[in-house]
Amino acid sequence: MSIAIKGLTKAFGKKQVLQELDLTIESGQCYCLLGKNGVGKSTFLNAILDLIQPDKGTVELYGKSYSNSHLEVKQNLGALCEDNPLIEEFTGLEYLNFVSKLYNLPTAEAADRIKSLTNYFFTDQESLHKNIAGYSTGMKKKIGIAAAILHKPQVLILDEPFTGLDPIAAQLLVKLIRSYSTPNRVVLISSHDLNYVERIATHIGVLNDGQLMYNGSLQEFTMNGENLIDQALFQLLTPHHQTAEADFEWMLN
């Protein structure tokens, strides 16, 4: 197994976000985490990334924990966080070079990888020489994704990677994630973009009330394609849903 989570529990004040959550993700899987706004997806990923301290529970990545092998675990991990923190005073290229140095990539190898990723994502190469502060949300997202992948981590965790990308960039990302998901790696993604999730996921987790109310293969989730993924999610999360009688009179006049 590549990601092993046991009893993960986290509350913010009185709000219990994660409750004794267990999850095992095997190598080779592209696991997509779904769930309503505010249900705790980012909290869950941030706990796995060691960005927040859980109240209880353990996280192991390829058999290693942060407490025993902190550096080793982090070196084997690539992450795009929801707020995508970059160093905005740097140009895109400076930032990617900086990240490659953090991971001790040899200069020539780093240059090749940066070129390959930036050529892939950016048609306007000029922008890579400008400060990130002036980038659009989507451009920043592409830099964040490139930075997460640059050192070829065995564990890749992407929080809302499609948000803010134009449809062309999103298609490119789908292709990239599919190529990246090899049998010796694991990819964990949180997303609301079900069209893209359907094309990359091998497995689905649906977070609700601090627990995974679904954890299984994409095929099982969609009943071998009988249901669309959005229908399957809708039925799971709102089984007795009745369309609310909206009072939109005020809008019409």
Ligand SMILES: Nc1ncnc2c1ncn2[C@@H]1O[C@H](COP(=O)(O)OP(=O)(O)OP(=O)(O)O)[C@@H](O)[C@H]1O
């Ligand atoms: N640092 C924090 N302090 C207090 N409450 C927090 C903090 N971070 C998250 N929360 C709360 O925890 C809950 C889960 O938030 P989280 O961002 O993990 O949800 P999410 O599923 O990722 O949501 P979305 O789909 O909208 O991005 C929310 O109620 C949120 O307000």
